[in-house]
Amino acid sequence: MRDYLKRRDVRTRLFWIAVLYVAEGLPFGLFSDVFPVAFREHHAPLSEIGVISLLGLPWTLKFLWAPAIDHFRHHRLWMLGADLAMALALGHLAWEHGVGPAALAAIGVFTLLSSTNDIAIDGYSLELLEVGEMGIGNGLRIGFYRAGMLAAGLVLIASTYIGWRYAYILAAGLVIADGLACLAAPREQVRTAVDRQSLGQELASLSRRPKALAMVLALLFGALWLANDALHWSRAIPHLFLYVAAATLIVWATSLWRRNPHVPPASDGPLFGALLEITGRPGMPAVFVFIVLYKLGDSAIGFMVKPFWVDHGFSAAQIGAVSVIAGIGLSILGGLVGGYITDRIGIYKSLWVLGLVQVLPNLGYAACAHILPRATLGTPIPLTHELLLYSVSALESFAAGLGTAAFLAFLMAIVRKERAATEYALLSSLFAVSLRLAGFASGFGAQDLGYAPYFLLTFLLAFPAYLLLPAAGRMLAAMSAESAHPPA
Structure with a gap:
């Protein structure tokens, strides 16, 4: 690995990551950190600050x-354009000043715009990195994202x-600098043009392929359901989800007996092609x-x-210093070490080994919840209790x-580079749904x-995924074989 990292082309790729x-x-x-504080300092009600969290919906729907x-x-042009437009949005916040x-x-x-920028960066990175660099590349992604x-x-x-107006201007300047830096990254590799369907041909193909159309409807159903979290469409349109779900089921049922092998595959289309292909x-x-x-x-x-x-008497300053600032530093270190281990032992082994390690602290929190008494802010906390919780954190x-x-590394390894942005956006959106x-x-x-039983339960929640680890391994093997012997 050390000799591999001495190669100039490898160091260049990792630098740009x-x-x-x-x-x-x-x-x-x-x-996540600046906007809520700015709104609260401008005396915005908590309900309005809560709306800010719902405005993060594009990160879930970016696929x-x-x-x-x-x-x-x-x-790179998508990155630059998104960053310049984000700077304008920040300039508007500085101008509004409230x-x-x-x-x-x-x-x-x-x-x-930020979610669009993420799509472009993730797609570019997936094209840039080689298979053997995904572990260390992901360590760098985690660390430098933080x-x-x-x-x-x-x-x-x-x-x-300097006040909020100039703070927003400073933020806009940093975002513009990011955009210019992204533009300076190496050009994408030229890819051989593929003769795919036009948008009109894709839509016509979908209309004659009920199974593919049902999949698209199911996808839109999920997007509507997530958007309803923020916009409450179901209140304005009674039975909205019932109608969409019924249409999906009817089309899917039709697909069970209606087949037409002469219809071009919808997976060749520019709009839903990648989604239909990966699914x-x-x-x-x-x-x-x-x-x-x-x-x-x-x-x-x-x-x-x-x-x-908070419920055990720790102050915001303690939480910020230990759980946030020190925590970010340690997560960066963990990402780099995890990337190195992944490249050394392979993605499949690292999934189950590091996956188990990542939930061991849940047992530590369960022990802390059992041992530490509840306390209010200002109550003296024994040093041993502080050290115990700091260590678990x-x-x-x-x-x-x-x-x-x-x-x-697993997500990156199972997407095809020619449609990397779309496929990775879909897979990361699945994780975002799980997180939400x-x-x-x-x-x-x-x-x-209660805290102690619940923290123990969260440890047990890690194990159902291991039942599906063989399926993940088979997909890794299939994509590795395809990469080694691409179809003609």
């Missing part, structure tokens, strides 16, 4: 427009000294379930960790980086069971 993921992490850091980036390519519908609209545009989030933290600190691979449904379940134990505990700290952050490195649902359910679980 680092640059690109700083550019990807910064907008998310602004969204819907990922085909456009795959179709037109020129990833809260209200216009500011919320600017944040909505910002998240839409570094971008830390850069957003600097904007937050600067707001104390139609043998064994892919089991892999989809594996992706949803793999980090379920980690996701299920994540939203309850900080409330646990450090292990959690480091282990999360290990597991994430293996998981991202696990976070939603975690509050009820911790409240009804």
Whole structure:
């Protein structure tokens, strides 16, 4: 590995991975850390701040427009355009200098552009990296994404000294610098043009292939369901989901007996082609379930960790210093170590080894919940109790980086490079759905069971994914064979 990293072309690729993921992490850091604080300091009600979290919906739905980036390519131009437009949105926030519908609209545009930027960066990176570099590449992705989030933290600190208007201008400048840096990345490799269907031909093909059409309807059903979280469409359109679900089932039932082998495959189309191709691979449904379940134990505990700290008497300063700042540093280290291990032992072995390691801290939190008494802020906390919780927190952050490195390497290894942006967006969106649902359910679980039993339950939630690990291994083997012997 050391000799491999001495190669100039490898170091160049890894350098640009680092640059690109700083550019990807910064907008998310602004969204998650800067905007809520700015709104609260401008006396926005908590309900309005809650709306900000729903404006992050584009990160979950980005697979819907990922085909456009795959179709037109020129990833670096997409990155630059998204960054320049994000800077304009930040300039609008600086000009508005307050809260209200216009500011919320600017944040909505910002998240839409940021998710588009993510699609372009992920697609470009998947084309850039070779198979043997995915482990260390993912370690760098994790680490420098977090570094971008830390850069957003600097904007937050600067707001104390220069005010929010100039803090937004500073953020806009950083985003523009990111866009220019992305433009300086190496050009994408020229790919041989493939004779695919036109959009009109694809839609005609879908209309004559009920099974493919049902799959698209199911996809749109899921998107509507997620969007309803933010927009509450079901209130304005009674029985909306019943109608869409019924249409999907009817079309799917029709596909069971209506077959026409002379119709061109819909997977050749520019709009839904990549989605239909990846969902139609043998064994892919089991892999989809594996992706949803793999980090379920980690996701299920994540939203309850900080409330646990608060309920046991730890201050915001302690939480920020240990769980956030030190935690980000340790997760970066974990990502780099996890990437190195993945390249050494292979993706399949790292999935089960590092996957198990990533949930061991859940047992530590269960032990802390059993041992530590509840306390209010200001109550003296014994030093041994502090050290116990700090140690578990450090292990959690480091282990999360290990597991994430293996998981991202798996996602990258099972997508085809010619449609990397779309396929990776779909797979990462599946994980985002899992994260959202696990976070939603975690509050009820911790409240009804108590912290100690719930944290133990989150450890057990990691194991259902292992039942599907053989399916993930078969998909890795199939894609590895295809990469070694591409079809003529």
